[in-house]
Amino acid sequence: MRRSLLATIASVLLAVSSLSMPAQAVGELTCGTLRGGVWEIRTTDELACIAIGAPIVRTRKYLQKNDLDLSGYSNWQPIGDAVSQFSGSYDGAGFNIDYLQISQTTAAEAQTASHVGLFGWTSSASSL
DSSP states (O other), X not given: OHHHHHHHHHHHHHHHHTSOXXXXXXXXXXXXXXXXXEEEEOSHHHHHHHHHSOGGGGGSEEEEOSOEEOTTOSSOOOBOOSSSOBOSEEEXXXXXXXXXXXXXXXXXXXXXXXXXXXXXXXXXXXXX
């Protein structure tokens, strides 16, 4: 009986772990809400996730769904770098991204000054 209970608990935990991840999860898979093959960006954290998440998130299609205020980010991490360029598509849909701030204080940061902005490095396959 105890073994059966443990097997049932393990099955339930496995089923729960396979449910969708929160929209703001950084790293493996999600940045926004997936609808019809396009990831919808509604928050600044979802936008930042594209910059700091796993490389796969920089290959997807994104659609901005409202104005975004980046004033909470004192030093924005550009989306895409030399190793993991942005190769997806980003449609701002006419919405604003306000208060973008980037501070370069070290010599190493100054050397990458040509790739500074909302997007840092983009590939020829990207669409902005």
